[in-house]
Amino acid sequence: MTGYMCIAQQLTGVVKDGLNNESIPGAKIELKELGVATYTDINGRFTLEGNWPDEFMLQVSAMTYESQNISITCCDFIDLVLQPDPHNMEEVMVRVERRELQGSMTQKTDYIELDQLSVISPLSITEALSQIDGVQMASYGPLNSKPVIRGMQGMRVVTFLNGMRINNQQWGGDHGLGISMAGMESAEVIKGPMSLIYTGDATGGLLYLKDGSFAPQNSYSVDLNTQFETASLGTQNSVVYKLSGKKLRMSAAAVFSSYADYKLPNGGYLSDSRMNDMGGKFKLGYNSGKWNFELNYLYSNSEVGIPGHTHDLNPAPESFMLDEQDRDFSLPYQKIQNHFGNFKASYFINAKNKMEFFVNHGYNNLAEFEEKIYTPGIDMYLNSSSVQARYHWNPNKNLKLLSGIQTILESNDNGLDAEERLIDDSDQFDMGAYSSLSYDLKGLQLNAVVRFDHRAVRSADFSGDYSNFNAAIGLRKQWSGNALNDLSMHVSSGTRAPHLSELLSDGVHHGAVRYELGDRNLESERFVQLDVNYEFSNEHFSLMFNPYTTMASGYIQLAQLDSSINGMDVYEYAAKDGVLLYGLETRVHYHPHFAHRIHFETGYSNTFGRDIGLAQEGEDLYFMPQARLRSNVRIELSKNKTFGFASVLVQHNYFFKQDRVGPLETSTDPYHLLQFGCQMKWDGNWPVELSFGMRNVLNTSYINHMSSLKSLGLMEPGSSFYFNLKWSIESRNQSTSNQ
Amino acid sequence: MKTKMFFAAMLLIASTACNKEECYECHYDGPNGEVELEGEYCGEAAEDLENTGYVMDSVVYTVHCGEH
Numbered sequence: 091m092t093g094y095m096c097i098a099q100q101l102t103g104v105v106k107d108g109l110n111n112e113s114i115p116g117a118k119i120e121l122k123e124l125g126v127a128t129y130t131d132i133n134g135r136f137t138l139e140g141n142w143p144d145e146f147m148l149q150v151s152a153m154t155y156e157s158q159n160i161s162i163t164c165c166d167f168i169d170l171v172l173q174p175d176p177h178n179m180e181e182v183m184v185r186v187e188r189r190e191l192q193g194s195m196t197q198k199t200d201y202i203e204l205d206q207l208s209v210i211s212p213l214s215i216t217e218a219l220s221q222i223d224g225v226q227m228a229s230y231g232p233l234n235s236k237p238v239i240r241g242m243q244g245m246r247v248v249t250f251l252n253g254m255r256i257n258n259q260q261w262g263g264d265h266g267l268g269i270s271m272a273g274m275e276s277a278e279v280i281k282g283p284m285s286l287i288y289t290g291d292a293t294g295g296l297l298y299l300k301d302g303s304f305a306p307q308n309s310y311s312v313d314l315n316t317q318f319e320t321a322s323l324g325t326q327n328s329v330v331y332k333l334s335g336k337k338l339r340m341s342a343a344a345v346f347s348s349y350a351d352y353k354l355p356n357g358g359y360l361s362d363s364r365m366n367d368m369g370g371k372f373k374l375g376y377n378s379g380k381w382n383f384e385l386n387y388l389y390s391n392s393e394v395g396i397p398g399h400t401h402d403l404n405p406a407p408e409s410f411m412l413d414e415q416d417r418d419f420s421l422p423y424q425k426i427q428n429h430f431g432n433f434k435a436s437y438f439i440n441a442k443n444k445m446e447f448f449v450n451h452g453y454n455n456l457a458e459f460e461e462k463i464y465t466p467g468i469d470m471y472l473n474s475s476s477v478q479a480r481y482h483w484n485p486n487k488n489l490k491l492l493s494g495i496q497t498i499l500e501s502n503d504n505g506l507d508a509e510e511r512l513i514d515d516s517d518q519f520d521m522g523a524y525s526s527l528s529y530d531l532k533g534l535q536l537n538a539v540v541r542f543d544h545r546a547v548r549s550a551d552f553s554g555d556y557s558n559f560n561a562a563i564g565l566r567k568q569w570s571g572n573a574l575n576d577l578s579m580h581v582s583s584g585t586r587a588p589h590l591s592e593l594l595s596d597g598v599h600h601g602a603v604r605y606e607l608g609d610r611n612l613e614s615e616r617f618v619q620l621d622v623n624y625e626f627s628n629e630h631f632s633l634m635f636n637p638y639t640t641m642a643s644g645y646i647q648l649a650q651l652d653s654s655i656n657g658m659d660v661y662e663y664a665a666k667d668g669v670l671l672y673g674l675e676t677r678v679h680y681h682p683h684f685a686h687r688i689h690f691e692t693g694y695s696n697t698f699g700r701d702i703g704l705a706q707e708g709e710d711l712y713f714m715p716q717a718r719l720r721s722n723v724r725i726e727l728s729k730n731k732t733f734g735f736a737s738v739l740v741q742h743n744y745f746f747k748q749d750r751v752g753p754l755e756t757s758t759d760p761y762h763l764l765q766f767g768c769q770m771k772w773d774g775n776w777p778v779e780l781s782f783g784m785r786n787v788l789n790t791s792y793i794n795h796m797s798s799l800k801s802l803g804l805m806e807p808g809s810s811f812y813f814n815l816k817w818s819i820e821s822r823n824q825s826t827s828n829q
Numbered sequence: 830m831k832t833k834m835f836f837a838a839m840l841l842i843a844s845t846a847c848n849k850e851e852c853y854e855c856h857y858d859g860p861n862g863e864v865e866l867e868g869e870y871c872g873e874a875a876e877d878l879e880n881t882g883y884v885m886d887s888v889v890y891t892v893h894c895g896e897h
Binding site for chain 2: 416419420421424461462463464465
């Protein structure tokens, strides 16, 4: 390995099957740090031309093979060997991986390829994420939802998009994730407070979303996607255009969605559950030698109905139901507009050192119109600017060090025309610094992270400062023989300073159908989690067993009081002395030797949450999700044919009774959900994928325990047929090799 | 060709989301219940009516426009 810097280098190599040594055509070669990709040709060979750093990471992946991430030195010929992965499923399967998301090989994350889920055609990112054990949807109808990770949601679950932290009023019970799946490639989930190199306050977990990679070098692609489902006569349409030269790359996407009120199992329609949404994305990348730049921009504009809105103290569910379906504009509704922009620069100092710089800005406007078309009930503007710098030092192959600093400035302002103010105008400043060490001691992997954060909150009549220190340590050991065993353990802390809404709320929140009261005396809540994960896998069988427990002090809970104001139930933010959360996630996968094309998978997840403080010891926490048992049967069909059925999926979910509820909270009955999906493919010059299926096949009447509408007795959608059509007008070009 | 197709698709999507001046039926909550106002009110007229209210016998009533 030398330290010189090449000019106009050619990176070449070949990808082969580890069992039979045959070349693998169509394997994807991706330089993730540089945003550059290509595919192997019919001989399994690839070529990438450019001005590369001395050393960088390369990922090679192919269907039915285990992916590899390796560090390579420019520009020797690269021989890559992939081992077949008998458990590889093209869709739905959530891959448990050890990714570099935390700069640690000890941390387990759950990885899901969003652009490969067409056989189940999720309506939103949150619905896609709910395929992961331990993740469910907190919803205001299926189109307005956000993820719940091990019972935690809202400000405890932090979302990153392309490296930028997304702030868009996640504190609100009726405020969904607000990000379209169009053009998005993957989502990774870290459960619990184990993401200290990204933030110290993701006490519930972290969601890392990533847009699709650029088109392969010197090529272009156009992808059209349209989706339709019958319950809400809803349609999602998107177009993604990508163009890549040798150094400069761009990607642009547009999306439009429209959904009418959804149909209930009893044949009626839930009033004001409609939604319209449009948006676009733009991405630009450039690399030259030691520098790599990336610019991302996202715009979204949504009008989301607010179902269940009433000032009656004891409304009947029938008062929210309509006999006819409608999608036209109607009060009440939310109008949400987002602009997110981020710029990233990476500098590869030498083979062992790299620096990264991030500059981000987010603009969010959320207005709720209850009684008037032109005058909002609440109108909030959130501007968030952040700067971050990270330094990577890898002195040898066993040791990795990562350090960084972050600052975020948030400004929350109310529109002058709004009838009410839920939260006063206020500013928030965050600063954080962290350092992470990963070490491989003869097969025993160690990771340790320390982090310091300070938050300052200021409004006209409030001033608060919160300083927090957190740490995490993880160990991992793998051993293999006839089967692969993997055992890891993490102890980690996370501290979340109270949010503006928790401190300063004092008003009617129409969207959430409640009056919300804050508490200015709230202090930071502190979580300490122990997470143990064991995995076993051989050629036909795999098992994942993941128990965890979390102690939380100063846990801030939004609890219902036995009173009402202006016809609305009153909820108050209050701190608990001590809270215990514990649970289990486990998954089994079986792949019979006598039937290679059939996959059976079952996963179980459950979270318990109890107050263990002196005042309310033994009380269950609010909004803890139901235990869930999910089973998939998937059959791969016509694997090597140009045209035909590709796969069939049957998914069964059983949600257990949830009667471990907070005082005044309603319990939820158990229910079954059955879904069927089928996918067809045509691998011509312009590949086409057609998926169709049915959600809630049995037309089950059920209430989601995590739905904000449950106290009103309002059901989720009934049976719904769907189809999804994806059409790649211009296929990706494969590379050619000079060898 | 591919560029033209892309922009055509973008234009198609954008055109379906164009805002047009909407017209609404309006009502006010009188002493004896809801009272519909005659005709429809559009754009600025509807906004002014919502902001200023409807005056009847020297009493200003809050006006609500649009479907609820």
